Amino acid sequence: MVVLLVALPFVLVLIAYGVASDMRLAVNPADKLLPAPATIAETAQRLFTQGDRRTGDIVLWKDTFASLTRLLGGVGIAAALSLSLGMIIGLLPIARAMLSGFVAVVSMVPPLAILPILFIMLGLGELSKVVLIVIGITPFMTRDLAQRVLDIPHEQMVKAQTLGASSLVIALRVALPQVLPRLISNIRLSLGSAWLFLIAAEAVASDVGLGYRIFLVRRYLAMDVILTYVIWITLLAFVLDWLLKTLSRRAFPWMEAGL
Amino acid sequence: MSFVTVSNVWQAYGGRSILERVSVSVEEGEFVSIVGASGCGKSTFLRLLLADERPTRGEIRIDGGAPAQEPNPERGVVFQRYSVFPHLTVRENLIAGEGFATVLGRLRGARRRAAVERADAMLERIGLNHVADHYPAALSGGMQQRLAIGQAMTAKPRVLLLDEPFGALDPGTRVAMHEFLTELQRETRMTVFMVSHDLEEAFKLGDRVLVFDKPRRDPQDPGLFGATITYDFDARDGGIPFQNTLERYPTLAVG
Numbered sequence: 001m002v003v004l005l006v007a008l009p010f011v012l013v014l015i016a017y018g019v020a021s022d023m024r025l026a027v028n029p030a031d032k033l034l035p036a037p038a039t040i041a042e043t044a045q046r047l048f049t050q051g052d053r054r055t056g057d058i059v060l061w062k063d064t065f066a067s068l069t070r071l072l073g074g075v076g077i078a079a080a081l082s083l084s085l086g087m088i089i090g091l092l093p094i095a096r097a098m099l100s101g102f103v104a105v106v107s108m109v110p111p112l113a114i115l116p117i118l119f120i121m122l123g124l125g126e127l128s129k130v131v132l133i134v135i136g137i138t139p140f141m142t143r144d145l146a147q148r149v150l151d152i153p154h155e156q157m158v159k160a161q162t163l164g165a166s167s168l169v170i171a172l173r174v175a176l177p178q179v180l181p182r183l184i185s186n187i188r189l190s191l192g193s194a195w196l197f198l199i200a201a202e203a204v205a206s207d208v209g210l211g212y213r214i215f216l217v218r219r220y221l222a223m224d225v226i227l228t229y230v231i232w233i234t235l236l237a238f239v240l241d242w243l244l245k246t247l248s249r250r251a252f253p254w255m256e257a258g259l
Numbered sequence: 260m261s262f263v264t265v266s267n268v269w270q271a272y273g274g275r276s277i278l279e280r281v282s283v284s285v286e287e288g289e290f291v292s293i294v295g296a297s298g299c300g301k302s303t304f305l306r307l308l309l310a311d312e313r314p315t316r317g318e319i320r321i322d323g324g325a326p327a328q329e330p331n332p333e334r335g336v337v338f339q340r341y342s343v344f345p346h347l348t349v350r351e352n353l354i355a356g357e358g359f360a361t362v363l364g365r366l367r368g369a370r371r372r373a374a375v376e377r378a379d380a381m382l383e384r385i386g387l388n389h390v391a392d393h394y395p396a397a398l399s400g401g402m403q404q405r406l407a408i409g410q411a412m413t414a415k416p417r418v419l420l421l422d423e424p425f426g427a428l429d430p431g432t433r434v435a436m437h438e439f440l441t442e443l444q445r446e447t448r449m450t451v452f453m454v455s456h457d458l459e460e461a462f463k464l465g466d467r468v469l470v471f472d473k474p475r476r477d478p479q480d481p482g483l484f485g486a487t488i489t490y491d492f493d494a495r496d497g498g499i500p501f502q503n504t505l506e507r508y509p510t511l512a513v514g
Contacts, residue, residue, distance in 0.1 A: 153340075153341035155338040155340070155341040155342060156341055156342075156344065158309065158311055158330050158336060158338075159336060159338070159341075159342055159343075159344075159410075159411075160344075160359055161329060161330035161331065162309070162330045162331065162332060162334050162335055162336050162411070162414065162416065163332065163355060163356055163359040163360065163410070163414045164331070164332040164359055164360030164414060165359035165360070165364060166362070168362070168363070168364075169359050169361075169362075169363065169364035172363065172364055173355070173359065173364040173365070174344065177346040178345070178346050252346070253394065254345055254346045254347075254348075254394040254395075254396065
C-alpha cells in the first residue's frame with residue numbers, strides 16, 4: 001500500500017511526459033525537445049556501455065568519476081573545516097567573539113559571484129571547482145554546528161567538570177560526539193548546494209565532468225543525452241543521501257533511542 | 260574544624276543583590292536541605308558551592324582548602340535534568356565518572372577493565388544492571404536520576420550537591436528515590452547539600468534544614484537587599500530536638 005503511494009507521483013510524471021512526448025512526435029517525428037522514453041533508454045544504454053569511437057573510453061563514466069571526485073573532495077574539506085571551526089566557536093568564548101561575526105558575513109557572500117575570482121587566481125583546473133564548493137557550503141555548516149555546540153545544556157558541561165574533565169576532554173568526549181550527527185545531517189542538506197556549485201563551475205570551464213557534458217551537448221539540442229545525465233545525477237545524489245542517512249543511523253544509535 | 264565553611268558570602272548580579280551575609284559551617288557526613296521561596300537564591304547558593312560562580316564577597320572552603328575557581332572533582336552534582344550524557348550508554352556513563360579525569364577522557368586496558376567492574380557493581384547498587392547497554396533516553400525519569408547520582412558517586416566527590424533532583428518525578432518514584440538516597444548516604448557518610456522546594460522532602464531527608472529568605476525588603480528597590488539564611492533547623496529525629504538526649508547522654512539521668 002505504502003509502496004503504491006510512494007510510486008504514484010513518479011508514475012504520474014512519467015505518464016505526463018510520455019503523453020506530451022507522444023503528442024509532439026505525432027505532429028513532427030523529428031522533434032528533439034521531448035524524445036520518446038524508448039529513445040532515452042536507447043541513448044542511456046549507449047552512453048553507459050559504448051566507448052568513444054576515437055579513444056574507446058566510456059565518456060559517461062569518466063564524467064562521473066571526475067565530478068564525484070570534485071564533489072566529495074569539496075564536501076569532505078568543507079565538513080572537516082566547519083567541524084573544527086564550529087567546535088572552536090561554540091566552545092571558546094574568545095574565538096566566538098572573534099569569528100562568529102566574520103563567519104556570519106562570509107556566509108552572505110554569493111559563492112557564484114566570486115567564481116571568476118577563483119578562476120583568475122587558481123586557474124581553470126580542479127582546484128578552483130573544489131574551492132568553490134568549499135566556500136559555498138562551509139560558512140552555513142559552521143554556523144549551524146557552532147549553534148549546536150552552544151545548545152548543549154550548561155549542566156552537562158558542569159557535570160563533566162565535576163567528573164574531572166579538562167577542556168580537551170569536554171571537547172572530545174562531550175561536545176564532539178553530540179555534534180557529529182548534526183554534521184552528517186548538515187552534509188546531507190549541503191549536498192544540494194554542492195551539486196549546484198559543481199555543475200555551475202563545470203559549465204563555465206572544464207573539459208570533463210557531468211555538468212560540462214550537459215552544457216556541451218546543449219549545443220546540439222541532444223535532449224536524450226541531457227535527460228539521461230540529469231536522471232543519472234539525481235540517482236547519484238539520492239544514493240549519496242541514502243548512504244549518509246544509513247551511516248548516521250548506524251553510527252549514532254543514541255539519537256534514535258528516545259524516539 | 261568544620262568540613263564545609265561558608266563565611267560571609269555575598270552575591271550580586273549587576274547591582275542586584277541575590278545573597279548577603281551567608282555564613283554556615285557544615286560537618287562531614289551531614290545531609291543539609293536547602294529550602295525557600297522561588298527566586299530567594301537557593302539555587303545561586305548551590306552554584307556557589309559548586310564553584311560554577313564565584314561570590315562577589317566572602318569565600319567557601321571545603322576541608323580548609325583554597326576556594327575553587329571552577330567546578331572540580333571535589334564536588335559531585337545532580338541537576339533536575341541533563342545530568343547524564345545522552346550519547347553514552349548507562350554503563351559508559353558510569354565509566355565516564357572515572358575516565359573523564361584522564362588526559363584524553365578514555366580508559367584503556369587493565370584500568371578500563373577495573374572501571375567496568377566497578378561500574379557493574381554500581382549498576383547493581385543503583386538497580387540499573389538490566390539496562391546497562393541502553394541509552395539514557397530510553398530510561399524513565401527516576402532511573403535517569405539514579406544513574407546521575409551513581410555517576411556522581413563514581414568520581415568519589417567529597418561533597419554531593421543536588422539541585423531539586425526529584426523535582427521532575429512523580430510522587431511514587433520520588434518516595435522510592437528518597438529511600439535510595441537515604442540508604443546511599445548512610446552507607447557512604449557523604450556530605451550532601453540538597454535544594455528542594457518540597458518542605459516535607461527537605462525535613463524527611465535532611466539532618467539539617469536551611470531556610471533562605473530576605474530579612475530586609477525595600478519596597479522602592481526590590482533588588483537592593485539579598486536573601487540570607489533565616490532559619491537553621493535541626494531536622495534529626497523527625498525534626499523534634501532533644502527527645503533522645505537521655506539515650507545519647509545516659510549520665511544526665513536523674514537518680
